[in-house]
Amino acid sequence: SQELEQSPQSLIVQEGKNLTINCTSSKTLYGLYWYKQKYGEGLIFLMMLQKGGEEKSHEKITAKLDEKKQQSSLHITASQPSHAGIYLCGADIGAGGTSYGKLTFGQGTILTVHP
Amino acid sequence: DTEVTQTPKHLVMGMTNKKSLKCEQHMGHRAMYWYKQKAKKPPELMFVYSYEKLSINESVPSRFSPECPNSSLLNLHLHALQPEDSALYLCASSQDLSGVSSPLHFGNGTRLTVT
Numbered sequence: 294s295q296e297l298e299q300s301p302q303s304l305i306v307q308e309g310k311n312l313t314i315n316c317t318s319s320k321t322l323y324g325l326y327w328y329k330q331k332y333g334e335g336l337i338f339l340m341m342l343q344k345g346g347e348e349k350s351h352e353k354i355t356a357k358l359d360e361k362k363q364q365s366s367l368h369i370t371a372s373q374p375s376h377a378g379i380y381l382c383g384a385d386i387g388a389g390g391t392s393y394g395k396l397t398f399g400q401g402t403i404l405t406v407h408p
Numbered sequence: 409d410t411e412v413t414q415t416p417k418h419l420v421m422g423m424t425n426k427k428s429l430k431c432e433q434h435m436g437h438r439a440m441y442w443y444k445q446k447a448k449k450p451p452e453l454m455f456v457y458s459y460e461k462l463s464i465n466e467s468v469p470s471r472f473s474p475e476c477p478n479s480s481l482l483n484l485h486l487h488a489l490q491p492e493d494s495a496l497y498l499c500a501s502s503q504d505l506s507g508v509s510s511p512l513h514f515g516n517g518t519r520l521t522v523t
Contacts, residue, residue, distance in 0.1 A: 326511055335412070335498055335514040336451070381450060383512075395464060396512060398450035 296320060296386055299399035307407050311370050314402045316382030318363040323385055325365045326396070327356050330379040339367075339380075369404075377406045411435050412515035414499050420521045423489060429518045431482040431499030439463075439505050440482040441512065442474060443498040451498055457482060458505050489522045496520075 298317045306312050316325065324343045328336040340349045345360030353370045369376055382399045412433045421427050431440065439458045443451035456464035457476040465474075471493075473485040482499055496519055500512040 328514075333496065333517070333519060335414075335516040336500075336512075338511050338513060341511050395453055395456070395466075400450055401448075 296397050297382055297384060297399035299380075299382060299402050301402060302400070303403040303405070305405045305407065306372050308373060309371055311368065312372055312404070313369075314367045314380050314404075316365045316367070316384075316399050318384060318386055320363070320386040322358065322360055322363050322365070325358055326383040327365070327367050328381045328383060328398075330381060330401070332379070336381065372404075372406045374406045374408050377404055379403050412499055412501055412513050414497075414515035414518050416518060417516070418519045418521075420523060421486065421489065422523055423491070425489075426485070426487045428486065429484040429497055429499075429520075431484075431515055432480055433501040433513070434480055435501065435503075435513065436479075437501035437503050437513070438479060439502045439510070440476060441500040441502075442482070442484050443500060443514075445496040445498055445517070447495075455484075456505070463505065486520075489520075491522050494520055494522045 296319050300315050304312055326341050327339040329339055330336045340356045342356055342358035348357045355368045358365045379401045381401045383396045386397055415430045441456050442454040444454050445451040453466050454468045455474045460476045460479055471488050475483040496517045498517045499515045502510040502512045504510050
């Protein structure tokens with residue numbers, strides 16, 4: 294099974310709707326990254342969450358980290374076609390967060406936003 | 409625009425060819441990475457360099473040979489590849505290997521096709 298599970302696997306929404314993507318770890322989270330990827334392109338860094346309960350926002354995207362639940366959520370408010378893409382969570386889930394660069398990714402959530 | 413530059417964008421090579429992928433960053437980062445991404449899958453770590461020394465090799469076949477000539481450059485030399493090696497190869501860099509506080513910045517990747 295995946296060490297990082299994302300849900301849903303895909304999401305289709307109408308422009309203007311809110312949405313949430315979840316990322317759940319099978320191991321203790323020592324921090325978590327969210328990335329966005331357009332098909333065939335590189336990953337764009339969105340946010341990094343380091344502490345339990347931490348919440349960060351950038352423009353219309355908010356991410357939270359719940360360390361106790363070993364889970365993070367990414368929430369997009371009033372979605373736009375420009376938000377479309379693949380959202381990936383990544384985490385260093387080695388012992389004590391010291392895997393020294395070995396970032397593990399979830400399988401991704403494909404977001405489609407219809408105008 | 410990404411601050412990690414990868415060349416070429418696309419590469420088609422035969423199984424007997426020798427080619428190289430190149431990656432460059434000028435952010436002063438001291439850790440550099442190669443990831444491989446198959447279609448509809450998350451990126452998978454191949455190699456990690458820290459301060460120009462190989463830090464992690466994820467049991468990658470020897471037909472892939474990484475090289476870090478200096479702190480700004482990372483190469484991946486390819487020889488005798490198989491069609492199943494066709495994938496998007498992503499280079500990334502981070503300030504160091506301090507774990508969760510040092511996010512990875514990715515290039516746009518090289519789309520490799522092995523015929």
